[in-house]
Amino acid sequence: MVNPRIIAKIESEEPTLRLAVLIDADNAQASVIDGLLKEVASFGEATVKRIYGDFTSPASSQWKKVLNQYAIKPVQQFAYTTGKNATDSTLIIDAMDLLYTRRFDGFCLVSSDSDFTGLALRIREEGLTIVGFGEQKTPDAFRNACHKFIFTEYLRPTVQAPEVSPSLIVPAKQKIDVIQSQSQSSETKQPENKQSFAKKFPREFIVEALENSYDHTGWAHLGTFGSYLLKLQPDFDSRLYGFKKLSDLVKTRTDVFQTTERTIPGTDTKVLYIKVR
Template identity: 35%
Template structure:
């Protein structure tokens, strides 16, 4: 649930990635007033398949959108449509809503900016911070891994999709996904099929072919920051590569 009056549009993709680790994001709604939803939020909500929830301000200074968000969150809990909630806001006014949802057995996570007050951070089960200044993007807006390829030739490798050559790319969101999913696992790794399902939940159009790779395993193997392991029970798992100290590298 997006508090469109309180957060920037750029936070949405990060919020979807954070929320997808809990399962399918089935209720997508963005709340705001006419001035908010008629501007750039309109394009984002349409593109990301969110239902816009327009709330007019009946009096100056009254935020009816916040009340609508809170009421519909409780309604979704009580009628059994959801038991996990992801609120995208930095507004501490939602602290009480978080506490009430958790008292009823729901899991609540918050995606907010660094300015988010402690009252809201501590009221949820998990807080995910989004920092605009920390986001690195390429010219087309895609975050890319800053690490250099293992070999110069690897950077120049291409594959073909629909007869057209595509350069092999290594988007940073794949490393972020493994970090998120493997970080909560005792073994420090995530199964490849589970990683693929998570990537599909965050972006239904995701395909390794779009980044020049024939499959997800081949794509993962091009990352210096990731390791793969063949499991005895079958299938593959993915984890973060151990960091090598400067002293070890120089020896």
């Protein structure tokens, strides 16, 4: 079952989780740390931030520059022998120690290594939220062991646009036309430096998930729909298809969805319901 507080995050409700963030320095890049911690903050508070690796190794030099800046506690682990990864064992032991303190609502595991699949499953068995972060190469076993899995390629800094010569400035009317054109083709819209990360909109999967989320009225609450998507595919993320939030995706893709808003009885709050067009 997907933790309801993960579903709350889908529509940017206030974060509530107390999280332990554990980073495998051997299988994560320092360039993603800023975006990664911002993503963690959207789920809750990172009360523990630890990174594991051999920081005497040249391969970990990139991490040394950011540890103090982001208040991440390094856990030094020398390699016992060539070809064996002692870092994984240390991280897993620490994770279990933290788990048994009962002070946390969830864990964020940052690695592309399938060796952490068993740890993720064990944390889930305790009823805690598990959020995974890793590259696209991360094996399905680890992705699916998490309640939510986020690709770190998306978290890398964007390339700053070059300065534009005044002679090349586009008139306002043309800008509007361009924006409208881009909106119509939002399925393929991606940041320039993330073209290789673009994914084709999974229409068949989306429609099937939505049809299985309907209530007795033939409509699906957006939160119920989002919950079902994550149960089927923990690495589903509307940002992969050019939309910041799931609600933006369903409102924009009018070729797939019909939407309506309902007022919660006794309040002025409106909630979004959707169905297949």
